[in-house]
Amino acid sequence: MANQDEQRLLVKIATLYYLEGRKQSDIAQFLSLSQSFVSRAISRCQKEGVVKISVVQPSNIFLNLEKGIEERFGIKQAIIVDTEEDASDQTIKRAIGSAAAHYLETRLRPKDLVGVSSWSSTIRAMVDEVHVQNLKASGVIQLLGGVGPNGNVQATILTQTLAQQLNCDAWLLPSQSIEGSLEEKSRLLASKDVAEVVSRFADVDIAIVGVGILEPSQLLKTSGNYYHEDMLQVLAERGAVGDICLHYYDKQGKAVLQDDEDPVIGMELEKVKKCPNVIALAGGTDKVAAIKGALSGGYIDVLITDFPTARELMKS
Numbered sequence: 001m002a003n004q005d006e007q008r009l010l011v012k013i014a015t016l017y018y019l020e021g022r023k024q025s026d027i028a029q030f031l032s033l034s035q036s037f038v039s040r041a042i043s044r045c046q047k048e049g050v051v052k053i054s055v056v057q058p059s060n061i062f063l064n065l066e067k068g069i070e071e072r073f074g075i076k077q078a079i080i081v082d083t084e085e086d087a088s089d090q091t092i093k094r095a096i097g098s099a100a101a102h103y104l105e106t107r108l109r110p111k112d113l114v115g116v117s118s119w120s121s122t123i124r125a126m127v128d129e130v131h132v133q134n135l136k137a138s139g140v141i142q143l144l145g146g147v148g149p150n151g152n153v154q155a156t157i158l159t160q161t162l163a164q165q166l167n168c169d170a171w172l173l174p175s176q177s178i179e180g181s182l183e184e185k186s187r188l189l190a191s192k193d194v195a196e197v198v199s200r201f202a203d204v205d206i207a208i209v210g211v212g213i214l215e216p217s218q219l220l221k222t223s224g225n226y227y228h229e230d231m232l233q234v235l236a237e238r239g240a241v242g243d244i245c246l247h248y249y250d251k252q253g254k255a256v257l258q259d260d261e262d263p264v265i266g267m268e269l270e271k272v273k274k275c276p277n278v279i280a281l282a283g284g285t286d287k288v289a290a291i292k293g294a295l296s297g298g299y300i301d302v303l304i305t306d307f308p309t310a311r312e313l314m315k316s
Contacts (some may be wrong), residue, residue, distance in 0.1 A: 003273025008051070013038060014045045065310050069303065070283050072314065073295040076277075076302055078191075079103065083306040090135030092283040092306050100208070100304050108166070110136045112205040115143040115267065115275070116162060117245045118155035119177060122281040127158055130165045138167040141200055143207060144245045144266035145175035173197045176229065177246050185263050190295045191205075194265065201267050207275045211282035212243040213290045242290025244272055244299055251289065253297015270301045279304065288312045 012031070017038075018071050024042070028035040045051040046254040058064055069078040091286055104126070108114070114137050116123060118187045140163040147156035163170035170240035172192050179185040188194045214236060227235065235257075239250040245266035247258050255262075272278055278299060281290050283306040290311060294300050305313075 002015060005176075010041055010045050010048070010101055013041045014051050017042055017139060018051060022226050030162065039050075058218070062307060062310065065314065067274075067279045068314055069310060070108070073300075074075065075295065075300055079302065079304045081283075081304070083307050083308065085308055087306070087308075089284060092127045093304060096122050096283045096304050098129045098276075100126040101131075102246070103279065103304065104130065104206075105135060106210070106238045108135055108137055108206070110138065112137050113200070113203050114140045114162070114166065114209075114316060115201070115207040116140060116159055117143045117209040117266070118146055118158045118205070119144055120281065122155075122283065124158055124208055124300035126281060127162050128164070130162070132291060135166050137168045139163070139168045139171055141171040141204060142173040143209070144171050144200065145173050145177040145179075145264075146281070147174065147176055170198060171197050173265065174293075177266060179263045179265060182260065182263055185265060188265060197220050198265070204267075204275050206277045206279060207267065207272060208279045209244050209272070209279065209292050211280055211287055211294050212233070212246070213287055214240055214242075214248075225293075241293040242287070244269065247272075249293050251293045251296065252294050253299065262301045269297065269299065273297070275306035277301050282299050283309050285312050 005085075009031075013027060016027045016030070017024070023029070027033070028038045031038075033190075046053065062080040066080050068077040069075070079099050081099050083092050083095050087095075102270075103116075134292070140159055142155065142159045142292055144155065146159065147153060159172060160170045174197075175188045179188065189198065214232060218261045235248050238256040240248040240256045241251050242249060245268075246264045247262065247266065247269045249269060250256055279302045280291070280294060280300040281304050282294075285308055288309060291303070291305065291309070295313075
């Protein structure tokens with residue numbers, strides 16, 4: 001600890017800098033000191049306890065819970081949005097979508113190829129919230145077949161809209177998510193238009209994905225891109241708890257269908273795992289098991305979820 005004379009000067013410098021908001025150069029001139037002396041003194045103020053800096057955490061910010069999830073599941077970042085215990089599904093999706101839009105707006109780099117698993121109403125909420133005009137990406141690529149068997153093309157529109165917002169080209173996947181047969185899947189994967197898009201999955205820098213559960217979402221039901229009862233029964237018997245890009249996994253995150261059983265045209269789980277930045281948008285306590293499975297499988301780098309769901313994730 002400094003002696004009394006040194007401490008008096010440190011307190012004086014700290015008061016001028018922290019409480020009165022003076023610049024270091026002004027303090028140096030006022031006290032007839034060198035600016036380097038003032039800079040070193042300010043550093044000493046924190047080290048020696050003259051100045052103690054505290055961060056005021058509002059009640060709707062959950063840094064400790066975020067850190068707990070990051071450490072427990074080994075992910076880069078958890079982002080928890082504030083929602084009421086009885087919040088509607090739509091409210092949760094809007095809150096997560098807004099947080100995801102902010103994340104993308106503040107992290108996106110011009111060279112990034114952005115992949116989007118576009119049959120997701122939460123991702124659609126994110127796209128609705130992207131408003132920064134000078135965003136730029138190298139491209140937006142659709143990670144899951146975007147044409148519904150009933151002609152629904154919402155996923156294609158979502159991908160195109162995000163590409164427009166990011167001032168770049170869109171790479172659309174001209175197929176259904178779930179093909180009618182493995183033979184049809186193979187035929188499409190061999191076609192030039194589909195093969196060209198699928199070959200770019202390995203180059204994706206940021207993948208924005210939803211996390212699904214065994215029961216199809218309303219959006220998937222409307223689109224027609226979902227398994228019927230017999231296949232859902234098979235998935236349940238094999239322990240499926242959730243999906244990313246309609247590829248289902250169990251509670252350990254292991255795929256429950258072999259390649260020769262899976263009719264889905266979309267980014268495979270192994271490619272999801274290898275992607276450097278996978279941003280998962282998933283909320284609602286009914287998705288806790290699905291989110292845990294995805295985390296256990298190592299598919300997620302950044303999780304954006306709501307408070308009640310995050311709290312459940314930390315329970316054993």
